[in-house]
Amino acid sequence: MKMKLYLSLTSPFARKVRILVQELGLSDLVNEVLVDPYNAPEDFLDANPLSKVPVLVTEKGEKLPDSQLIAEYLLTRGRGLAPMPRGGQRWALLRRLQLADGIMSAAVSSRREKLRPPELLNQGWVDRKTAAMNRALDALNAEAAELLHDGPVRMVEISLGCALGYLDFRHPQLQWRQDRERLASWYFSFAQRPSMQSTQPPAGA
Ligand SMILES: N[C@@H](CCC(=O)N[C@@H](CS)C(=O)NCC(=O)O)C(=O)O
Secondary structure, eight states: EEEEOOOOTOOHHHHHHHHHHHHTTOGGEEEEEEOTTTTTOOHHHHTTOOOOOEEEETTTTEEEEEEHHHHHHHHHTTTOOOOOOOOHHHHHHHHHHHHHHHHHOOOOHHHHHHOOOOOOOHHHHHHHHHHHHHHHHHHHHTTTTGOOOSHHHHHHHHHHHHHHHHHHHGGGGGGGTTTTHHHHHHHHTTTHHOOOOOOOOTTTT
């Protein structure tokens, strides 16, 4: 029996895990199961009562919700990522990972808000999330020289690649590349990886 990865093709959190599976050479061990968390089947709710994708169910039946937890687990199963630096460099890298995950969360939250009927839209909330994304993007642009783009990479690059891909997909009006040439150039190169190319969100979804 294979591991089961519940996902949606539009979720940037699920994309993170799909890319990690490929980068770790674990694709043959994982069956992808498409679900809509807003129209959730029972087996998915049993795997994650919170009704969020992604969720991984291991061969032993262990149920692992949340992309970060799944990443932690998969890193015990495969090799292929670049090693984490030590000392102060490690904390700087983990901070960048938090910023990348935070951009993703803010972008998903803002997208959900914008899907509400116009009379219920909380523009103040959208503006707050947009400001947070812009500040975090500026910080990452300033540190773009620290990011890897070819050869083995780390979770920070995978997460950031998915966050920026999601901005292109759902928030093109943000024009995140503007005045962020270093980040844009890093993404251009990172996005060529086969794992990024094969997990692009479906156009028009
Ligand atoms: N912290 C979670 C976030 C997952 C998440 O928010 N997934 C969204 C799709 S992008 C979802 O399933 N939302 C359904 C809901 O919030 O009810 C992770 O890292 O996996």
